[in-house]
Amino acid sequence: MKLxxxxxxxxxxxxxxxxxxxxxxxxxxxxxISCKNDAYGMHLGSDxxxxxxxxxxxxxxxxxxxxTNVDTGGGLGLQYLIRGxxxxxxxxxxxxxxxxxTNGTAVVAGDVARLAVNAIVGAVSNRIDMAYAAQASSASxxxxxxxxxDDGFAMSANxxxxxxxxxxxxxxxxxxxxxxxxxxxxxxxxYDGDASSYSVGVDKAFGKALVGLVVSNLDxxxxxxxxxxxxxxxxxxxxxxxxxxxxxxQIDLGxxxxxxxxxxxxxxxxxxxxxxxxxxxxxEYSNARIAANFTRGKFxxxxxxxxxxxxxxxxxxxxxRPDDVTANIIGDGYLFTTDNTTTTTTDDSIAAxxxxxxxxxxxxxxxxxxxxxxxxxxxxxxxxxxxxxxxKTEASTDGSALDVAASNYxxxxxxxxxxxxxxxxxxxxxxxxxxxxxxDDWEEDYMSGSISIGF
Numbered sequence: 001m002k003l004x005x006x007x008x009x010x011x012x013x014x015x016x017x018x019x020x021x022x023x024x025x026x027x028x029x030x031x032x033i034s035c036k037n038d039a040y041g042m043h044l045g046s047d048x049x050x051x052x053x054x055x056x057x058x059x060x061x062x063x064x065x066x067x068t069n070v071d072t073g074g075g076l077g078l079q080y081l082i083r084g085x086x087x088x089x090x091x092x093x094x095x096x097x098x099x100x101x102t103n104g105t106a107v108v109a110g111d112v113a114r115l116a117v118n119a120i121v122g123a124v125s126n127r128i129d130m131a132y133a134a135q136a137s138s139a140s141x142x143x144x145x146x147x148x149x150d151d152g153f154a155m156s157a158n159x160x161x162x163x164x165x166x167x168x169x170x171x172x173x174x175x176x177x178x179x180x181x182x183x184x185x186x187x188x189x190x191y192d193g194d195a196s197s198y199s200v201g202v203d204k205a206f207g208k209a210l211v212g213l214v215v216s217n218l219d220x221x222x223x224x225x226x227x228x229x230x231x232x233x234x235x236x237x238x239x240x241x242x243x244x245x246x247x248x249x250q251i252d253l254g255x256x257x258x259x260x261x262x263x264x265x266x267x268x269x270x271x272x273x274x275x276x277x278x279x280x281x282x283x284e285y286s287n288a289r290i291a292a293n294f295t296r297g298k299f300x301x302x303x304x305x306x307x308x309x310x311x312x313x314x315x316x317x318x319x320x321r322p323d324d325v326t327a328n329i330i331g332d333g334y335l336f337t338t339d340n341t342t343t344t345t346t347d348d349s350i351a352a353x354x355x356x357x358x359x360x361x362x363x364x365x366x367x368x369x370x371x372x373x374x375x376x377x378x379x380x381x382x383x384x385x386x387x388x389x390x391x392k393t394e395a396s397t398d399g400s401a402l403d404v405a406a407s408n409y410x411x412x413x414x415x416x417x418x419x420x421x422x423x424x425x426x427x428x429x430x431x432x433x434x435x436x437x438x439x440d441d442w443e444e445d446y447m448s449g450s451i452s453i454g455f
Contacts, residue, residue: 029091029270032330034321035101037270039342040089040335042395049088049095049396088396089335093184093269096398098391099406100184103277103350104224104231104264105314107189107406110387113283114357114409115173116218116235117310119197121254121287123169124214125306127201128243128252131165131210169199176443179404181225184269187403189389189441191231193222203241210243214256229266229275235283236260250291257284260312264319268345271324277350279317285310302365309358319348355387377417378434384409412439416446 029035035042042049088095099107176192196219203212215238222231239256260281265274291304324343329335336342360383367376389406416434435445 028272029089029094030330031089031091031335032271032328033090033324033335034268034273034345035090035094035270036268036321036346036348037090037324037342038344038346039340041346042088042090042094043346048090090270092398095396096185096394096400097187097269098394098403099187099189099226099389100228100266100269101395102227102390102392103266103319103348104191104222104227104229105262105277105279105350105353106391107226107389108191108222108224108231109233109262109281109312109314109353110355110357110389111175111177111409112195112218112220112233112235113310113312113355114359114384114386115175115195115220116197116237116283117285117287117308117357117359119171119173119195119218120199120214120216120237120239120256120285121306121308123171123197123199123216124201124212124239124241124254124287125252125289126169127167127203127212127214128210128241128250131203131205132243132245132250164202164204166202167200170197172196173444173446177407177441178443179407179441182402184228185398186400187391187405188226189391189404189406190225191222192225193220193231195220201241208245210241210245210252212241214239214241214254216256216258224264224266227266229264231262231264233260233262235281237283237285239285248292248294250293251289253286253288255284255286257282259283262314266319268321271322271328273322273324275319275321275348277317277319279315279350281312281314283310283312298369300365300367300369302363304361304363304365306361306363307359308361309356311354311356314353314355316352317350319350321345321347353390357384357386359384372423373419375417375419378414379416380414382412382414384411407441409439409442412436412442 031040033040040048094101173195174193175195177190179188179190181188181190197217199214199216201212201214203210216236218233218235220231220233224231235258237256237258239254241252241254243250243252245251260283262279262281264277267273268275285308287306287308289304289306291302294301323345326341326343329341329343361380363378363380365376365378367374386409388408391406414434414436418433433446436442
């Protein structure tokens with residue numbers, strides 16, 4: 001026990017002297033009370049953010065010997081409460097954290113909108129290409145086909161009933177914001193995780209035109225390092241798509257809407273408890289693409305230009321902070337008197353927010369028909385406008401130039417390639433891999449496969 005007390009005293013002293021030496025993301029505040037404790041929280045005014053009252057376990061006694069909040073010499077208050085240093089009742093993490101005290105919706109939602117519209121539009125575009133390829137090859141009414149795309153694989157059953165075709169698409173993306181993270185006092189928007197998606201649809205061809213309906217889902221599961229929490233969002237949409245193809249040109253467009261549920265967690269930087277929040281959002285999307293198909297001998301060249309966007313209106317909600325626990329409070333009985341210990345906390349009100357993601361793309365696909373094998377490369381350049389992350393304002397300035405600004409995504413380029421192959425006359429397949437480059441503070445790569453069985 002003596003060793004534990006000594007170690008605790010050393011930790012408190014180091015915390016008081018330096019605001020930036022901690023690299024851990026789980027160091028609680030000075031007294032282990034919530035950043036928004038109802039008696040001493042940082043939301044109660046400058047006395048709780050500008051004046052330091054740092055607990056020192058080496059001393060005991062009344063905080064003040066006199067009833068007028070001044071030490072009259074009879075107590076150990078001036079030793080017990082160390083004044084004049086940077087900090088406050090709740091500790092420096094609460095005071096000097098912007099991003100770490102921010103709900104995940106303000107940081108991650110824009111990226112989720114981009115991932116969702118890419119998954120939906122990618123699935124529909126892939127299906128349209130499959131449908132026209134089936135027409136061109138005079139596919140049978142019961143033809144079952146599989147194909148590949150950037151983040152997964154797809155299958156379709158063409159012309160089953162009354163000329164209708166049913167199809168499904170499944171994919172997965174692994175993403176990471178790579179901003180540096182030192183500790184919770186230095187802003188960052190670092191997070192990582194994955195997004196899985198599926199789309200199912202039905203369509204019918206009318207000569208050179210194709211009309212279809214699609215239902216899609218995207219689920220995200222992220223670890224939000226910037227606030228020591230998690231972010232989970234599920235988006236469900238339903239939409240319509242139209243396409244028209246001539247001998248060279250192909251034009252398609254789509255639109256849809258849906259809803260979403262969002263669940264977040266983050267850490268109370270004062271008492272290490274988990275803050276939870278849940279909300280809903282309305283979403284809508286649209287897209288358009290024009291492509292040309294040029295064949296020269298064994299080579300096929302397909303340049304394209306496309307646009308896609310998604311908007312997401314997130315409803316206001318409450319971040320719920322658990323109450324403090326008396327047994328966990330350091331200095332309880334001195335910080336609070338025995339009859340007025342305050343363990344209740346004030347929840348955070350999170351305002352409604354709208355985010356958008358718009359992307360313009362120029363793409364080029366080059367394939368070589370070598371008989372049993374068709375290798376190809378796929379290149380694209382994307383220019384995007386995605387809502388930027390927004391951090392909370394720090395409760396008190398730390399004067400540091402080391403805070404990291406939110407990422408501002410503007411452009412990226414994709415380098416990919418693969419090979420399609422045929423085994424005998426009934427089995428076809430393919431492999432594809434690539435990576436997204438040039439997007440600020442971002443890493444994303446993919447690998448996928450396909451198989452097609454003919455009867």
